[in-house]
Amino acid sequence: MFKLNEIRPAEGATRDSKRRGRGIGSGNGKTAGRGHKGAGSRSGTKKKLYFEGGQTPLTRRIPKRGFVSVFKKSFQIVNLADILKVEPLDKDVTAEWLEQNGLIRSAAEPVKVLGDGECNKSIVVKVNAFSKSAREKIEKAKGKAEVVASA
Numbered sequence: 001m002f003k004l005n006e007i008r009p010a011e012g013a014t015r016d017s018k019r020r021g022r023g024i025g026s027g028n029g030k031t032a033g034r035g036h037k038g039a040g041s042r043s044g045t046k047k048k049l050y051f052e053g054g055q056t057p058l059t060r061r062i063p064k065r066g067f068v069s070v071f072k073k074s075f076q077i078v079n080l081a082d083i084l085k086v087e088p089l090d091k092d093v094t095a096e097w098l099e100q101n102g103l104i105r106s107a108a109e110p111v112k113v114l115g116d117g118e119c120n121k122s123i124v125v126k127v128n129a130f131s132k133s134a135r136e137k138i139e140k141a142k143g144k145a146e147v148v149a150s151a
Helices: 080-085 095-100 132-140
Strands: 076-079 111-114 124-127 144-147
Touching: 076 080, 080 111, 080 132, 095 124, 111 124, 111 132, 132 144
Parallel strands: 076 111, 124 144
Antiparallel strands: none
């Protein structure tokens, strides 16, 4: 039976660490494996994570592509079918209502309703944006699709 205080790594599984700067006989004496002169031989220096020994780093070898607009508006998306699955629809569908029912992550971010699914109930939806088909389906079912300005 094993005892916790008797457990050891397998034979040859571990090595002693190199004892640098402990004299010529150690094989790592004098310059302690740092070579002669230069920044790397001094204390307190670090190589950058992407440094590749003077070779052009991967980050510079790969071509730059694309563009990311800082003005892009990102919406949390909710399908019409998902709204109608939640029962009962006794009040207006707002961002707060969607958050309470787990359909979006945060009521503070803009919400867009898409027209996936059929709308067979008269509902009032107040969110930041609607797809064309979602708006048509809500209004066809005698409901209201109101656009609310985002804060």
